Amino acid sequence: MAAALQVLPHLARAPLHPLLWWGSVARLASSMALAEQARQLFDSAVGAVLPGPMLHRALSLDPGGRQLKVRDRSFQLRQNVYLVGFGKAVMGMAAAAEELLGQHLVQGVISIPKGIRAAMERAGKQEMLLKPHSHVQVFEGAEDNLPDRDALRAALAIRQLAEGLTADDLLLVLISGGGSALLPAPIPPVTLEEKQTLTRLLAARGATIQELNTIRKALSQLKGGGLAQAAYPAQVVSLILSDVVGDPVEVIASGPTVASSHSVQDCLHIVNRYGLRAALPRSVKTVLSRADSDPHGPHSCGHVLNVIIGSNVLALAEAQRQAEALGYQAVVLSAAMQGDVKSMAQFYGLLAHVARTRLTPSMAGASVEEDAQLHELAADLQIPDLQLEEALETMARGRGPVCLLAGGEPTVQLQGSGRGGRNQELALRVGAELRRWPLGQIDVLFLSGGTDGQDGPTEAAGAWVTPELASQAAAEGLDMATFLAHNDSHTFFCRLQGGAHLLHTGMTGTNVMDTHLLFLQPR
Numbered sequence: 001m002a003a004a005l006q007v008l009p010h011l012a013r014a015p016l017h018p019l020l021w022w023g024s025v026a027r028l029a030s031s032m033a034l035a036e037q038a039r040q041l042f043d044s045a046v047g048a049v050l051p052g053p054m055l056h057r058a059l060s061l062d063p064g065g066r067q068l069k070v071r072d073r074s075f076q077l078r079q080n081v082y083l084v085g086f087g088k089a090v091m092g093m094a095a096a097a098e099e100l101l102g103q104h105l106v107q108g109v110i111s112i113p114k115g116i117r118a119a120m121e122r123a124g125k126q127e128m129l130l131k132p133h134s135h136v137q138v139f140e141g142a143e144d145n146l147p148d149r150d151a152l153r154a155a156l157a158i159r160q161l162a163e164g165l166t167a168d169d170l171l172l173v174l175i176s177g178g179g180s181a182l183l184p185a186p187i188p189p190v191t192l193e194e195k196q197t198l199t200r201l202l203a204a205r206g207a208t209i210q211e212l213n214t215i216r217k218a219l220s221q222l223k224g225g226g227l228a229q230a231a232y233p234a235q236v237v238s239l240i241l242s243d244v245v246g247d248p249v250e251v252i253a254s255g256p257t258v259a260s261s262h263s264v265q266d267c268l269h270i271v272n273r274y275g276l277r278a279a280l281p282r283s284v285k286t287v288l289s290r291a292d293s294d295p296h297g298p299h300s301c302g303h304v305l306n307v308i309i310g311s312n313v314l315a316l317a318e319a320q321r322q323a324e325a326l327g328y329q330a331v332v333l334s335a336a337m338q339g340d341v342k343s344m345a346q347f348y349g350l351l352a353h354v355a356r357t358r359l360t361p362s363m364a365g366a367s368v369e370e371d372a373q374l375h376e377l378a379a380d381l382q383i384p385d386l387q388l389e390e391a392l393e394t395m396a397r398g399r400g401p402v403c404l405l406a407g408g409e410p411t412v413q414l415q416g417s418g419r420g421g422r423n424q425e426l427a428l429r430v431g432a433e434l435r436r437w438p439l440g441q442i443d444v445l446f447l448s449g450g451t452d453g454q455d456g457p458t459e460a461a462g463a464w465v466t467p468e469l470a471s472q473a474a475a476e477g478l479d480m481a482t483f484l485a486h487n488d489s490h491t492f493f494c495r496l497q498g499g500a501h502l503l504h505t506g507m508t509g510t511n512v513m514d515t516h517l518l519f520l521q522p523r
């Protein structure tokens with residue numbers, strides 16, 4: 001409702017015939033209702049993957065409080081538990097772990113994003129905060145998700161704790177997305193700045209998280225199994241909240257407790273692919289050449305238990321349940337959306353069109369070419385287990401409102417110096433795609449949001465759009481193409497209707513990639 005009040009003055013300024021004006025107001029009201037529901041579903045998705053409940057599902061004490069149970073394994077407790085953690089969600093995980101372990105937890109160190117503790121305090125999220133006399137030391141760093149001196153200090157404190165452990169000890173490692181930037185310990189002579197520059201260049205050229213983290217592992221003391229090695233001979237249990245498609249433990253936060261299987265050749269292929277071979281600093285070449293002749297090979301991780309405790313599959317399942325409760329036919333398209341943001345936007349735009357024609361019997365069906373193009377786009381994106389047929393059949397069967405849900409992350413190739421994030425850029429691109437098709441008698445709304453509550457280096461989590469986006473932008477003199485050319489989606493959405501299309505949640509304290517929601521509602 002608040003958003004509707006923000007938008008009405010903008011509509012009032014548009015020079016329209018009275019009938020068209022009322023039509024627009026009616027469409028606006030239904031967009032606003034859809035936007036409220038989209039927000040509700042997004043919140044329910046995030047609520048399902050909050051760190052505390054997930055940790056409690058994975059860890060428990062036996063009735064006598066002498067054994068810690070992790071899935072089907074048990075570990076002796078005798079005031080011998082240590083804890084380290086790094087990532088956007090580990091403060092809530094650490095708080096839950098400390099509450100469960102009580103006096104058995106001897107000491108802990110966690111590395112979390114700058115500002116997250118204050119944000120949780122302001123939001124009154126007590127369950128995400130450590131108690132005043134906690135045994136866990138907190139380091140805050142990695143502003144804007146880039147490794148910095150504070151994160152380096154945290155990484156060194158974590159290494160020191162791990163190296164001091166004995167065979168009687170148990171190390172709990174709490175891992176979540178954002179962990180790579182929060183655990184930087186470059187192998188000398190590589191400096192923090194050199195590592196930072198290389199990762200930034202790779203990310204800006206569209207390197208995937210798998211590629212980025214392959215390089216990070218090769219240059220790090222703690223990633224790629226290094227932390228597990230430092231903790232040996234202690235037993236190590238890693239509890240991992242996944243923010244990577246398919247939940248690969250060796251990729252999430254660069255797998256500090258998983259032996260790395262990548263070779264120097266793999267690293268060189270990656271830097272070549274992005275044209276960065278010539279830009280490699282001498283120190284990086286030195287470390288890579290040493291790794292090639294390392295007689296010890298990869299770290300051994302036989303003393304480690306790695307457990308995925310949560311991922312976006314859970315988040316999507318909860319949002320699907322909520323959508324059904326609201327009367328939608330809800331289909332989860334995939335929890336593994338990936339690929340270039342432009343192709344993904346084309347896919348969602350065309351999907352909305354094809355879906356719309358199936359939902360409206362009076363409308364001419366999508367042409368054979370459009371149908372084929374949709375399948376081609378899906379094939380190009382290489383999304384495992386995409387439930388496209390199921391979604392299309394659902395629409396052909398029923399005539400009610402439909403909600404398609406998906407999770408994952410597109411890749412953005414940065415060309416401009418604008419402000420934005422994956423979600424806002426995807427939403428803006430989908431908005432641009434939607435104008436290519438006739439509106440028909442179906443309301444459409446697309447929302448994309450990062451479950452961590454922070455989309456790129458902006459304070460928004462994402463944005464939502466409808467097919468009216470192009471005309472709304474034009475009415476305010478905003479040229480979508482120019483904003484897209486500069487990766488300036490955040491500025492665009494801040495200016496459009498006073499920011500009414502932005503999704504603001506604040507930092508959520510969790511992180512399981514992005515959520516995409518596509519609503520189609522017959523009028």
Ligand SMILES: Nc1ncnc2c1ncn2[C@@H]1O[C@H](COP(=O)(O)OP(=O)(O)OP(=O)(O)O)[C@@H](O)[C@H]1O
Nearest residue numbers: 145177178412418419420421422425454455456487
């Ligand atoms: N101006 C921009 N427009 C679009 N995308 C951007 C822009 N600036 C950064 N990005 C994208 O935002 C991403 C970084 O955002 P963020 O810090 O939220 O990372 P993340 O991948 O969510 O974090 P993590 O991997 O740690 O979970 C990168 O993928 C980058 O390409």
Ligand SMILES: O=C(O)[C@H](O)CO
Nearest residue numbers: 177178179180252253
């Ligand atoms: O920290 C990282 O490496 C990314 O968030 C993927 O887990």
